[in-house]
Amino acid sequence: MTATTGPILPGQTLGVLGGGQLGRMFVHAAQAMGYATAVLDPDAQSPAGLVSHRHIRAAYDDSQALAELAGSCAAVTTEFENVPAAALQMLARSVPVAPAAAAVAIAQDRAAEKAHFVRCGVPVAPHALIDSEQTLAAVDAQTLLPGILKTARLGYDGKGQVRVATRAELADAWQQLARVPCVLEKMLPLREECSVIVARGRDGALVHLPVQRNLHRDGILAVTEVFEGNLPSVGVDKALHAAKSIAQGLDYVGVLCVEFFVLEDGSLVVNEMAPRPHNSGHWSQNGADVSQFELQVRCMAGLPLAQPRQHSPAIMLNLLGDLWHRAPDGSLVAPPWQQVLALPGCHLHLYGKTEAKPGRKMGHLNVTGATPEAARATALQAAALLGIAPF
CATH class of the missing domain: 3.30.470.20 (ATP-grasp fold, B domain)
Incomplete structure (x- = not known):
């Protein structure tokens, strides 16, 4: 988040990257407190865009649209974690952004996220990163199976997850998930x-x-x-x-x-x-x-x-x-x-x-x-x- 001299008071414009229901409820809350709002989302019928003062219809990585959002807002937030972290970095060059791109980037990657939890001393399930044939072969079946194989990126609401009980099922699941980097987590009671x-x-x-x-x-x-x-x-x-x-x-x-x-x-x-x-x-x-x-x-x-x-x-x-x-x-x-x-x-x-x-x-x-x-x-x-x- 870039430095700012003081609080942003009602009457100014707050922006949100993403136009889903969380953005819609943020817009309602901001408007109730007297703020104008701007939403950047490519969908003309996005829930937040429909109720915001301003709706910039563009992709999240559209540099011109991001400049337009930054130029019209006193601060910007995001309503979901899968917006490009680079877009938040670009916005932060000219307007306060919260949460910061670095925090969002960690939440976008399960491996980085788990590493952060460990650094903070918070218990996590036994797990392993699988991103190659070598890491797949190195999995300790006794420690990690049965488990859940999850894509390291872009998983939500149960998507990008496969339950596995054996090495064969693990190999098949990784193939099913297009061999993208994944995290295998042990299933716990x-x-x-x-x-x-x-x-x-x-x-x-x-x-x-x-x-x-x-x-x-x-x-x-x-x-x-x-x-x-x-x-x-x-x-x-x-x-x-x-x-x-x-x-x-x-x-x-x-x-x-x-x-x-x-x-x-x-x-x-x-x-x-x-x-x-x-x-x-x-x-x-x-x-x-x-x-x-x-x-x-x-x-x-x-x-x-x-x-x-x-x-x-x-x-x-x-x-x-x-x-x-x-x-x-x-x-x-x-x-x-x-x-x-x-x-x-x-x-x-x-x-x-x-x-x-x-x-x-x-x-x-x-x-x-x-x-x-x-x-x-x-x-x-x-x-x-x-x-x-x-x-």
Whole structure:
């Protein structure tokens, strides 16, 4: 992030590289605080571009478009980690960028990411880099199999991953993944999954949301539950400490999500990080006094970071395209929103996507309640109405 003389105050323009739903929610948060917004995304129908003051329709590596974005904004952020790090470097020559290209580049490469976790003293699963016939042959099967072979770059929501149990399956999987550099991770006995969202300011101030318990289905986040006692307190303390260490080790500025596996013995290993707001933090829009998207605005604008306070137990349900159906005449039938919104504490967030596809994130439902039991009961009712499997 380039040096700046002071905070960027409302009335100025904040930019975001990427026009998906995370960019859309960032734009909404920035606009609510009085900022103008600009989005760079090649899709004319991008969710963020549709609601932003300005939409620059161009590729992320278009130097002219990047210059236009930098020239019109007081600061720039990104809404997903797979934008070219070089684009962030180019922007940073003339405008503050948070998070910095170096941090995003580490998050784009599983091998570099794991090396960073190890440097920060955070436990990781046993793993090995496979990028040649020699490294494939050198795999210690007793230590690393059965495991999951993951592409080192460009994997998300379960994509670019293959489970393997034998050397033969490992060799076949690497071939299936086009022999690109991969990381083989040993499969561990998991009890559950959790994540931590931290926000770190230019001045090094660091705040966090409560630890979030997550349920994934088919590699995609399905449910997040956040309330006191959702995880043992020892695990909560360890996850918070680890996430803060990872952010500090990057000299990070912005919102960072760190995902963890909780093993059967209660110990934690870090899975991966996302240098941006995260699906598991969406509950904060309705369950906390400061959302992860407002934290993103505050970080990039150099505003004070207030420690968020959770005011209601909360559960987030991911709404995938599978919940929409085709009528006999071919028209798209939406889920029963009227029935869902009749339930107390239900807050609907849709992303403005016109085409529902299986596995595509169309929106989310935040459910808040006076108690964890009340929130859970309502969330299960909503899930039944929507056709989401119980949890």
